[in-house]
Amino acid sequence: MNCGRTRTLGSNMMYAITALTAVVVLLSSSTADAQISLHDIGRFQHEGPFDSGASEIVAYDPETQRLFVANAALGTIDILNIEDPTMPTLFRSISVVSLGLGKQPNYVAVHDGVVAAAIEATIKQEPGRVAFFDPDGNLLNSVMVGALPDMLTFTPDGEKLLVANEGEPNASCSVDPEGSVSIIDVSQDVEGITQADVITAGFAAFNGTPLDPSIRSFAPNAAVFSLNAEPEYIAVSSDSRTAYVTLQENNAIAVVDIDTGVVTHLHGLGYKDHNVAGSGLDASDRDTKINIRLWPVQGMYQPDAIAAFGNYLVMANEGDVRDHSGCNEQKRVGDADYILDPTVFPNAADLKKSANLGRLRVTKATGDTDGDGDYDVIHPFGARSFAIRDRLTGELLWDSGDQLEQITAAAYPKNFNSDHTANTFDTRSASKGPEPEGLAVGEVDGIPYAFIGLERISGVVVYDISDPLNPVFVQYVNPRNFGDPTKGPADDRGPEGVLFIEEGDSPSGRPLLVVANEVSGTTTIFEITTP
Numbered sequence: 001m002n003c004g005r006t007r008t009l010g011s012n013m014m015y016a017i018t019a020l021t022a023v024v025v026l027l028s029s030s031t032a033d034a035q036i037s038l039h040d041i042g043r044f045q046h047e048g049p050f051d052s053g054a055s056e057i058v059a060y061d062p063e064t065q066r067l068f069v070a071n072a073a074l075g076t077i078d079i080l081n082i083e084d085p086t087m088p089t090l091f092r093s094i095s096v097v098s099l100g101l102g103k104q105p106n107y108v109a110v111h112d113g114v115v116a117a118a119i120e121a122t123i124k125q126e127p128g129r130v131a132f133f134d135p136d137g138n139l140l141n142s143v144m145v146g147a148l149p150d151m152l153t154f155t156p157d158g159e160k161l162l163v164a165n166e167g168e169p170n171a172s173c174s175v176d177p178e179g180s181v182s183i184i185d186v187s188q189d190v191e192g193i194t195q196a197d198v199i200t201a202g203f204a205a206f207n208g209t210p211l212d213p214s215i216r217s218f219a220p221n222a223a224v225f226s227l228n229a230e231p232e233y234i235a236v237s238s239d240s241r242t243a244y245v246t247l248q249e250n251n252a253i254a255v256v257d258i259d260t261g262v263v264t265h266l267h268g269l270g271y272k273d274h275n276v277a278g279s280g281l282d283a284s285d286r287d288t289k290i291n292i293r294l295w296p297v298q299g300m301y302q303p304d305a306i307a308a309f310g311n312y313l314v315m316a317n318e319g320d321v322r323d324h325s326g327c328n329e330q331k332r333v334g335d336a337d338y339i340l341d342p343t344v345f346p347n348a349a350d351l352k353k354s355a356n357l358g359r360l361r362v363t364k365a366t367g368d369t370d371g372d373g374d375y376d377v378i379h380p381f382g383a384r385s386f387a388i389r390d391r392l393t394g395e396l397l398w399d400s401g402d403q404l405e406q407i408t409a410a411a412y413p414k415n416f417n418s419d420h421t422a423n424t425f426d427t428r429s430a431s432k433g434p435e436p437e438g439l440a441v442g443e444v445d446g447i448p449y450a451f452i453g454l455e456r457i458s459g460v461v462v463y464d465i466s467d468p469l470n471p472v473f474v475q476y477v478n479p480r481n482f483g484d485p486t487k488g489p490a491d492d493r494g495p496e497g498v499l500f501i502e503e504g505d506s507p508s509g510r511p512l513l514v515v516a517n518e519v520s521g522t523t524t525i526f527e528i529t530t531p
Helices: 018-034 402-409
Strands: 036-046 057-061 066-071 076-081 089-097 106-111 114-120 127-133 139-147 149-154 160-165 180-185 198-201 230-238 242-247 254-258 262-268 269-274 298-300 307-309 312-317 330-332 361-363 386-388 394-401 434-444 446-453 459-465 472-477 495-501 512-517 522-529
Touching: 036 472, 057 512, 066 106, 076 106, 114 139, 114 149, 139 160, 139 180, 139 198, 139 446, 149 230, 149 298, 160 230, 160 269, 180 230, 180 254, 180 512, 230 307, 242 307, 307 434, 307 472, 312 446, 386 402, 386 434, 386 495, 402 446, 434 459, 446 495, 495 522
Parallel strands: 057 106, 106 149, 434 495
Antiparallel strands: 036 522, 057 066, 066 076, 076 089, 106 114, 114 127, 127 139, 149 160, 160 180, 180 198, 230 242, 242 254, 254 262, 269 298, 307 312, 312 386, 330 361, 386 394, 434 446, 446 459, 459 472, 495 512, 512 522
16 A cells, blocks of 8 residues: 555544444555556646646646546647657647636546637636647637536547536626536537537426435525536546536436436435444544544535446536535534534534534535424535445435545544645545545556545545445555645645546556646646556
């Protein structure tokens, strides 16, 4: 197991001995049985200020052996040559601003020599664009899509391009565009694509209709779900007929029929009971210790990245919050106006202490189940886990519980739940913990693996998912050196995009994992080796 550096368990490792023993067993047994191992072999430092999104998302063209990296800091797509993956070099930068396409690229994808970029408008509540480039960076065409195109992906057959238009409101929430999924027919030469080749799958059919109770819709337009829907990420079935779209803020998945452009189902994702053995969390940034334990809270899964894998969906349960000035849902359990129901929580005064649940960030939008003005259920953001669900029903089949916090606690006790902008201890415990965000699934020697990027403490966690009902932890690798990020060698922080390159497409002949780190502005290449 490669955790970046060797650390011993210090005085901060103070949670229950049963939990500690489980972590040690998990780490040691996984290391002994690991089928693969990741080693960082190459890194590129993009231009742009620290913590400005200089490397957010990465895509790969196997024909030219080039990476395409969304650099939001400069409003460019940086093209990297990785013929030698140990020494990535800049081939060219494409300025979407200079081309008049919009403010910044949010996502890039490549299929059969065509590079597609989702580009946010200068005013992000206005329609964005998808631009098409050749591998040399020459603009071929562009079309208009919905507001705030945040992610896009080609269908496996290459016939369609799907775009998640998040439709995020402005700061005052006076303008809240509809969320949608654009479906672009790219079966012809992309230079011939017109606006007529773009159809929109929207959510108007769900306005005013009863929804699963765990699907969130917000004031001031709670009854108009199409305004509240915020598509985040898309996975596509292997037959290219069905798309599965995470609606992160809504705690839901949308199912889209690609041929008809219709949203056919909404699946509420339910809540995670953090009061069940193996699903605890560290809820306080003021208790001066690692304290992963059970708490009477129900976490909202709110996945970001999603991948389709056979009959399953793999999700990184990051969590997200509407914290705009005009519609801020965020509270802390300890806030005086966040009143806990005295019958459900007879120990409310104790729970509200800062060393307990008082510092935990939660939503005020849900949890008052009987409408009497106090909270009967405590709903924090995210589940601090990755999960596997049934592709057809959205049913939860497996969740990593508290393993991600346990793994990072054992590896970095002095920087447990650190933020990605500073070397801290425990600062993220009150808000989403390690924050799993990016995700990729890939096969090595016929075995499928999930690679999960942890946005806050950074690094990638690897699981063998050959048994989707019982995934096995393999490795946690984190090149972050917890030094001064402005000095010395690159210090990878804030993984956003995670990309798997299979052996047959790799310039080295070995599978690679490429990680775009938005805070440090680095793109890092890992070689995947087998025993």
